[in-house]
Amino acid sequence: MRTAIIVLLSAFALLRGTAAYAQEESIFVYSPNERSGLHVAMEDSTGWHHLGQLCSSDYGTWGAEKRMYHPMLKRASDGSWRLVFQVNDYSPLFAAAYSRDLVTWRPQDYPIVSAKQCLQPVIVQDDGDEFTIFFKDKQGATYAVGATNDFRHFSRTHAYTAPESVWHYGRSEQEVDGKHHQGQCFSISHDEAERLRRHFQALAVDGRLSSERMHDDAKTLTALPSSLKATLTVEAGSAKTISDKLIGIFFEDISYAADGGLYAELVQNRDFEYSSKDRGEWNATTAWHSTTPIEIATEHPLHPNNPHYALLGADTLWNEGWDGIVVEKGKKYDFSMYVLAGGQKQDFDVMLIGGNGSVLAKSRLKTRAKDWQQYTTVLIATGSDDKARLAIAPRKAAHVGVDMISLFPQETFMNRKNGLRKDLAQTIADLKPKFVRFPGGCMSHGQGLENIYHWNHTIGQLQERKPDFNIWHYHQTRGLGFYEFFQFCEDIGAEPLPVLAAGVPCQNSANNKDGIGGQQGGIPMEEMPAYIDELCHLIDWANADPATNEWARRRAEAGHPAPFNLKYLGIGNEDIISTVFEERYEIICKALNERHPEIKLCGTVGPFHTPSADYIEGWDYTRRHPDYQYMTDEHYYESTGWFMHHRNYYDQYPRTLSTGVASPKVYLGEWAASTNVKRPNIETALAEALYLTDIERNGDIVEMTSYAPMLCKDGHSNWNPDMIYFSNTSIRTTPAYEVQRLFSVNSGDRYIKTLLTLENADLQHRVGASLVSDSKTGKRFLKLVNALPCRLDITVKGLQLPSTVQCEQLSGAVDDQKAHAELITTDNPTLLPPYCIRVIALQ
Numbered sequence: 001m002r003t004a005i006i007v008l009l010s011a012f013a014l015l016r017g018t019a020a021y022a023q024e025e026s027i028f029v030y031s032p033n034e035r036s037g038l039h040v041a042m043e044d045s046t047g048w049h050h051l052g053q054l055c056s057s058d059y060g061t062w063g064a065e066k067r068m069y070h071p072m073l074k075r076a077s078d079g080s081w082r083l084v085f086q087v088n089d090y091s092p093l094f095a096a097a098y099s100r101d102l103v104t105w106r107p108q109d110y111p112i113v114s115a116k117q118c119l120q121p122v123i124v125q126d127d128g129d130e131f132t133i134f135f136k137d138k139q140g141a142t143y144a145v146g147a148t149n150d151f152r153h154f155s156r157t158h159a160y161t162a163p164e165s166v167w168h169y170g171r172s173e174q175e176v177d178g179k180h181h182q183g184q185c186f187s188i189s190h191d192e193a194e195r196l197r198r199h200f201q202a203l204a205v206d207g208r209l210s211s212e213r214m215h216d217d218a219k220t221l222t223a224l225p226s227s228l229k230a231t232l233t234v235e236a237g238s239a240k241t242i243s244d245k246l247i248g249i250f251f252e253d254i255s256y257a258a259d260g261g262l263y264a265e266l267v268q269n270r271d272f273e274y275s276s277k278d279r280g281e282w283n284a285t286t287a288w289h290s291t292t293p294i295e296i297a298t299e300h301p302l303h304p305n306n307p308h309y310a311l312l313g314a315d316t317l318w319n320e321g322w323d324g325i326v327v328e329k330g331k332k333y334d335f336s337m338y339v340l341a342g343g344q345k346q347d348f349d350v351m352l353i354g355g356n357g358s359v360l361a362k363s364r365l366k367t368r369a370k371d372w373q374q375y376t377t378v379l380i381a382t383g384s385d386d387k388a389r390l391a392i393a394p395r396k397a398a399h400v401g402v403d404m405i406s407l408f409p410q411e412t413f414m415n416r417k418n419g420l421r422k423d424l425a426q427t428i429a430d431l432k433p434k435f436v437r438f439p440g441g442c443m444s445h446g447q448g449l450e451n452i453y454h455w456n457h458t459i460g461q462l463q464e465r466k467p468d469f470n471i472w473h474y475h476q477t478r479g480l481g482f483y484e485f486f487q488f489c490e491d492i493g494a495e496p497l498p499v500l501a502a503g504v505p506c507q508n509s510a511n512n513k514d515g516i517g518g519q520q521g522g523i524p525m526e527e528m529p530a531y532i533d534e535l536c537h538l539i540d541w542a543n544a545d546p547a548t549n550e551w552a553r554r555r556a557e558a559g560h561p562a563p564f565n566l567k568y569l570g571i572g573n574e575d576i577i578s579t580v581f582e583e584r585y586e587i588i589c590k591a592l593n594e595r596h597p598e599i600k601l602c603g604t605v606g607p608f609h610t611p612s613a614d615y616i617e618g619w620d621y622t623r624r625h626p627d628y629q630y631m632t633d634e635h636y637y638e639s640t641g642w643f644m645h646h647r648n649y650y651d652q653y654p655r656t657l658s659t660g661v662a663s664p665k666v667y668l669g670e671w672a673a674s675t676n677v678k679r680p681n682i683e684t685a686l687a688e689a690l691y692l693t694d695i696e697r698n699g700d701i702v703e704m705t706s707y708a709p710m711l712c713k714d715g716h717s718n719w720n721p722d723m724i725y726f727s728n729t730s731i732r733t734t735p736a737y738e739v740q741r742l743f744s745v746n747s748g749d750r751y752i753k754t755l756l757t758l759e760n761a762d763l764q765h766r767v768g769a770s771l772v773s774d775s776k777t778g779k780r781f782l783k784l785v786n787a788l789p790c791r792l793d794i795t796v797k798g799l800q801l802p803s804t805v806q807c808e809q810l811s812g813a814v815d816d817q818k819a820h821a822e823l824i825t826t827d828n829p830t831l832l833p834p835y836c837i838r839v840i841a842l843q
């Protein structure tokens with residue numbers, strides 16, 4: 001520690017805080033305000049000028065957190081950089097980051113300290129190559145924590161009275177473009193300065209390109225002729241094998257996708273488990289009504305995982321459903337309810353009541369339950385209403401417990417009990433997805449450690465399942481659980497791709513009661529073996545023999561003795577690739593690979609594409625471990641301009657690693673193009689279709705893709721754009737859906753080299769083509785995309801096209817949100833109208 005202080009003090013002697021570099025230039029590093037992250041300015045003869053943002057705080061939840069206070073940057077003796085900053089004034093942790101060149105930053109770590117707060121952290125390099133971080137608490141007590149040279153491992157906190165000078169480490173005030181800021185000055189070499197300049201120039205160019213909009217074409221592409229010529233050259237003998245699972249679906253319970261959505265249950269809060277954890281104003285009686293206050297009890301519950309139930313007196317109990325209950329004349333509805341009545345006889349009239357008070361269906365339920373017992377009846381509708389309510393009327397004054405009150409249409413997808421809404425599931429099935437990723441998204445890793453999705457809480461009898469709050473601010477019954485997900489996959493012929501947490505919750509988690517947010521330190525290491533067992537149990541549950549395996553026995557008891565044949569398992573969802581994450585991720589993957597080498601593991605590389613810190617660190621990790629990393633999950637939501645200008649994104653991915661081993665594959669697990677309109681339209685569809693022609697070309701390295709999110713219920717949106725919007729009575733597929741369907745239904749497992757060149761090379765990014773073949777059927781599918789406001793007249797070389805073809809085509813005005821693909825017959829297959837996607841199936 002003493003040597004650290006000496007080094008610190010001698011560093012103060014240097015006016016600009018660092019050693020001299022040949023041909024030096026000066027930089028000023030500062031944070032304009034707590035929400036803006038760390039910025040850099042450069043000096044010229046006229047003063048300091050802003051260059052760009054180096055990094056920003058990734059700590060905690062959006063809104064309340066993601067702040068950076070008192071950043072302190074330290075140049076280490078080897079020229080690399082360390083950064084610490086305070087994240088707020090109440091959490092017992094600080095932020096630590098590392099960079100070799102100020103351009104690429106390793107994902108941030110948030111070491112937890114044993115002090116109440118962690119204010120104004122500063123770094124001192126010890127005389128070895130390690131570091132000490134000093135900080136204060138609100139009382140002014142000072143502490144020290146040691147850090148390894150790689151800034152990934154931090155020692156215990158010690159109370160330490162550091163000299164006052166530690167807190168004045170050469171900060172200065174500078175005027176940057178007319179505004180005064182506190183920060184630090186450094187001298188860097190001319191080459192380093194050039195690199196910084198080039199980095200920000202490249203970002204600016206990318207930003208300009210990414211802002212290109214088809215919506216602006218009428219203003220920006222005025223000089224175009226009515227038709228442009230292009231040449232499509234097909235190298236018939238050049239087929240390469242590509243993934244036959246390129247298009248799948250992403251299912252997350254977001255925007256009421258599950259309860260109130262795909263899951264066909266018509267009763268809301270059937271379990272009386274709604275609470276303020278789900279949403280501030282909710283409680284066990286939410287969605288239920290009665291003329292007198294509804295009594296809720298917890299003594300002797302139906303199951304400990306469902307502790308609340310209602311006590312019925314003389315009054316009728318009403319349920320409002322999910323924005324009402326849709327009742328259709330002639331249809332049958334399965335009603336069920338658990339009753340606890342101490343053996344007394346109690347009859348109920350169960351009714352569906354229309355908005356005008358008319359009785360649409362009625363049945364008598366006779367009960368005499370000693371202990372909890374389930375009673376069922378079928379309601380047959382004699383009328384229709386979109387906003388009916390369920391009424392349960394005791395025939396005489398009662399004092400009975402009721403729970404798990406359920407109403408399902410008998411018609412569900414494939415008529416499964418506890419099944420899925422038929423029309424919605426069919427709309428998804430029509431996509432012919434090759435796989436289904438579930439249960440999310442952020443919902444998989446959850447809001448805080450307590451909310452990590454545990455697959456084994458979602459199987460078994462409905463009352464045994466553990467309901468939980470949803471990270472998207474509502475309640476999950478878990479009625480749509482792992483059994484139902486796997487069954488759906490089987491029903492639609494898709495591979496199941498469960499994605500579960502890597503032992504850390506969502507990095508955007510709010511602070512817990514100890515003031516620790518983000519990944520919250522992860523599942524404690526001593527609990528990780530149990531968590532790993534839980535993941536292994538999933539594989540057993542899905543694949544093992546019920547005769548010999550306890551978990552498989554549960555699958556069989558639920559109605560599926562045959563294995564589900566699970567092949568893929570995702571670990572982690574766009575996590576920040578912190579040290580906390582990596583430590584857990586590594587032991588999970590090693591153990592899974594050892595115990596289940598047959599399972600293809602999928603990792604994660606954070607929420608953004610290159611050059612984000614998590615992407616770089618995540619891919620670095622993935623490529624260092626091809627032995628157990630089959631593929632990794634990339635996520636990016638981008639502008640239409642970005643997609644049009646990154647057409648070669650995957651062309652540059654190495655297929656073989658430097659060790660000669662094949663590279664792990666890509667799973668583009670969440671992606672969508674969007675504009676400021678935040679709804680899929682022809683413009684976003686064209687950008688996605690162009691990109692998918694590139695993905696097909698790169699189908700040897702890209703294994704899977706899934707557009708996200710998939711479902712959004714009207715009035716309950718957490719996210720836009722989505723692929724399918726729905727209400728209780730309608731389903732609106734979007735142009736994004738059409739693109740996914742066109743590419744999925746017309747997919748292959750061979751890519752035939754196809755080059756589409758436009759006479760106007762500046763607009764090359766606006767056209768795309770790909771040709772794939774299906775080795776099983778021998779069919780070939782030619783996809784042509786014209787994202788230009790004029791016709792595209794294509795001359796084809798190397799491929800014989802019939803003079804007349806029947807094909808599917810999606811086209812329209814760029815802002816059109818309602819367009820659907822049409823089956824057309826054309827005797828000009830390669831003359832494309834403006835803004836058009838055409839798919840031609842060839843024998």
Ligand code: AHR
Pocket residue numbers: 252254440441442443573574607635670708709719
């Ligand atoms: O798709 C919506 C959300 O986007 C997912 O939950 C999350 O993984 C991503 O940030």
